[in-house]
Amino acid sequence: MSHIQVRTDLALEAKESISQEEEQLRGVRVDEYRLDSEGALVTRVSVESKNAAKAMGKPMGIYVTIEAPTLVEADEDYHRDISICLAEELRKLLPQEKELNVLVIGLGNRMVTADALGPQAVDNLCITRHIVKEYGVAAYNCSRMNVLSALEPGVMAKTGMETAEIVRGVVEETHPDALIVIDALAARSVKRLNRTIQITNTGIQPGSGVGNHRNALTRESLGVPVVAIGIPTVVDAATIVSDALEKALADEEFGETAKLFGSSSRIFPELNNMYMTGKDVDEIIKRISFTISEGINIAMEQSME
């Protein structure tokens, strides 16, 4: 079944199609721990060789996944423990400097609810760069601190520009030490929807995710470290149909049929550019974007002194 190519932005899902033996051979290292308060599982997948990268279909680097089934639920303090966990994982992937100048990029389209995660997360950040630039760190009563700036570049259909063009220009002009890029992902499984946070130091790879593509948001293309935070908020329509077919035919003698329909986007071209999401997507995006932005805010506060 692993030969059926379906689109997934989650390294964890990519890893699941590789057996454990293969992992060891190929330079994929996996650690995990539990976040008891939220019943969350944190998995760190290190893809450490080119072979491993090829097998995973993901670039070499570190992929941390916080699987938090509670994330979709309303919560009085917006799942603060998950924000703290996210902050700790972020700090490990960001440069280990005493003072960081970080630019956060909120990808996506504010006007499409399921795609508004990045823009909404950016709305809740504690932006400090302009204050520090004008008044110095003394404005915050400290001798050194991280500073934060943020950009919502918009989507190509509305700007006429590649996101990478906009980000590259702003990076060259404002010289951040690192980027954090927030994006809504497509998951393979409905069950992972809005329950998983992926943090990776490999940035964002358009399309196949291989090479130093000009439209990528990566260290290679931008010249600064890029940590990407992604949450699956939609499922690709063609993927759902593939999954449904697989599941439906799993116990039957229709294996060959399933393979035929595997790449359903070819068979159902009308499903291209379609995505699937839940009816309460507005509330969920609002809450999760807050959890994410608090994670970043906490990560940036840590070295203030």
Add this chain to the structure above:
Amino acid sequence: MSHIQVRTDLALEAKESISQEEEQLRGVRVDEYRLDSEGALVTRVSVESKNAAKAMGKPMGIYVTIEAPTLVEADEDYHRDISICLAEELRKLLPQEKELNVLVIGLGNRMVTADALGPQAVDNLCITRHIVKEYGVAAYNCSRMNVLSALEPGVMAKTGMETAEIVRGVVEETHPDALIVIDALAARSVKRLNRTIQITNTGIQPGSGVGNHRNALTRESLGVPVVAIGIPTVVDAATIVSDALEKALADEEFGETAKLFGSSSRIFPELNNMYMTGKDVDEIIKRISFTISEGINIAMEQSME
């Protein structure tokens, strides 16, 4: 295949599963004409007997469908010819009074893009009731005119109230002559998405669409004529999977399999409360809501003198 129950809010789609012979026998009358400027097909389905209603799974009444393939496209004057056509069909379904006091209800959730059609359409209406109430029709330099009011009742998850409770209360307090209710529908086919306007004098029926349900928005439940305008902006996820299975298995010997999976919401419970929509849904909803509101504005202007 017609025995597989899939959810559709479109009478046209319901009709398609009935053969022409059946139509005549059962009291379904169908007229159609073309709107040349937009290449649109206008179909009027009259369900004139209880038998016909039963066969269609739709209440007795008139269902006008404007199928306009251009509706998804950007257009300088927002498809004004379709607005005019909508206005004419609306006038035929509204009470034939010289002066009408019409309340427009914009159903849906403004915060979920695909469900924001009703609220956005209401935003563009020429609301006149409060002006006429305070200053008389002389404020508009005419001796008589239709007056318009509008309400965006919100969705039950946010109000804790049935839409019908809110609308009933407001109707009893403000005594409109008729209601126009605007709603985003679920279509069965991706091909109909955002290309079809359905206008019906049967109002809005929750669930099975039979009887004088307290949660319906109908003449029976509210005491005033209710004309509903619906546009399919989403496809039910379970429906897509059913359709994909049907299509995939159509030429094969898997008819029985297809039937098994027919009601995919039972087999794939995780698809309940999921819907599918296109990636450019924000632009499409913005444009179509404008076409709809202009249709209502034109319909209301007609009897000013």
Add this chain to the structure above:
Amino acid sequence: MSHIQVRTDLALEAKESISQEEEQLRGVRVDEYRLDSEGALVTRVSVESKNAAKAMGKPMGIYVTIEAPTLVEADEDYHRDISICLAEELRKLLPQEKELNVLVIGLGNRMVTADALGPQAVDNLCITRHIVKEYGVAAYNCSRMNVLSALEPGVMAKTGMETAEIVRGVVEETHPDALIVIDALAARSVKRLNRTIQITNTGIQPGSGVGNHRNALTRESLGVPVVAIGIPTVVDAATIVSDALEKALADEEFGETAKLFGSSSRIFPELNNMYMTGKDVDEIIKRISFTISEGINIAMEQSME
């Protein structure tokens, strides 16, 4: 100078123009306490006689004012202590029943930032009425609980209906035990802007605030207790000009001039329908609406058991 009539929605500001002696004579009782954690001052003004009401230009009833200079500042937990204080004061003004069915009305126009306080506060409420109605209080694992519903009625320019018409209809249909109405107010002083919460059991009085006006949202007009929560988010433009004139001329010999300009809306008719607000109004409204909605959520939770 106290004779110059300027528009204020705040009882505290009305009270300030009455001397302490007058207060005692006339049946105005004032209590106050400090909320140390936020440096807030809570003042409870009871207007207990018709004379007092006349002197204050406010109906008989209780007016609690929370003056919290920190309210405009960003805060990690959204000023939770103020939410708790608001919850306690709300409970004192609501009916003392074991189980309350409360309808919250978010007044204002979501599309105008300074007027979006009510709609935004309603967005963050824990709405329970529909769940309890369908599944009983057992859905929340308790034997009795308060239930909450909410409505955003919109503004007359967009609905063509008086807010009171809409609310009256919904109240008659859904029979709440009490209403909480949230509104953005106009303050007299820029210094009070976004720093003061007023809670009153006299509801909302349009215009002069006297009598049982059909457009009021009061116990008299709606038949159920109405607690209004108001925050000054704008200053009336004519008021600002009056204040500026007063201040400018205070030390001069131009007292008579000041009186002439006192009711500046007559002299400067172009200032009618104009209001003044701060440039960061979006962030402030977002934060304060959250503090308000949490106050209501906490008040409603208290009697769950």
Add this chain to the structure above:
Amino acid sequence: MSHIQVRTDLALEAKESISQEEEQLRGVRVDEYRLDSEGALVTRVSVESKNAAKAMGKPMGIYVTIEAPTLVEADEDYHRDISICLAEELRKLLPQEKELNVLVIGLGNRMVTADALGPQAVDNLCITRHIVKEYGVAAYNCSRMNVLSALEPGVMAKTGMETAEIVRGVVEETHPDALIVIDALAARSVKRLNRTIQITNTGIQPGSGVGNHRNALTRESLGVPVVAIGIPTVVDAATIVSDALEKALADEEFGETAKLFGSSSRIFPELNNMYMTGKDVDEIIKRISFTISEGINIAMEQSME
């Protein structure tokens, strides 16, 4: 009275304080014509010498003002004649190339209604750059055409970056031939609010508007021609108070007093960062932003062939 410095972003208002004789002497040339259909007056002020620039407090360049009293009114075709007029004036100020690659910058804060003009105007543009870049001009069935891209940079409080930093980076990366910058302005007079469009080839000057400031959006600072389109949507609070004082005291013997209060921001520091706007600002911004974006769309279409 002309010595009282009040803040105005409108060249027309600056010009009004210079007598006609002075104009001729100092190199200010003024032409005007009427746009009959809308009763609009179009004024072209050319500031042609350094002396003139100094007297006006505005840089050398061309300032076209369309004064259209109808602009605040609802209109079926969104004041298309004004859009056409704007398009013609824009073309005169843009480079006279056969094919232009224009980047539109929508300044302002989408979340603050009165400041959302730029972002909302950008929403309605026909963005073509990405299509032409991928498929060539053949995608639009023409042999050459102008291409359009757009950016909503956000405000410094939310990005931590100067708008000029963001724009400079994007310009250097995407190499447009010219910029069009859309901004909401502050007017001196309530009467001009939302009724005037200013188009200038001098770009946007922060603060005093003199010199090659790094935070300016001008040809000097960005290296490409910059045409700015501005509409006054707010009045500075301090300005209103000054105006009110002037008006109030005009017929009196209080000239000296008026002068004292002239720069009211010094006397009323609490008015800084406050602005005044009308209660129906949401509808007005929505309509005017559409008129502006159509003007740009028409200007860009003209050379398609």
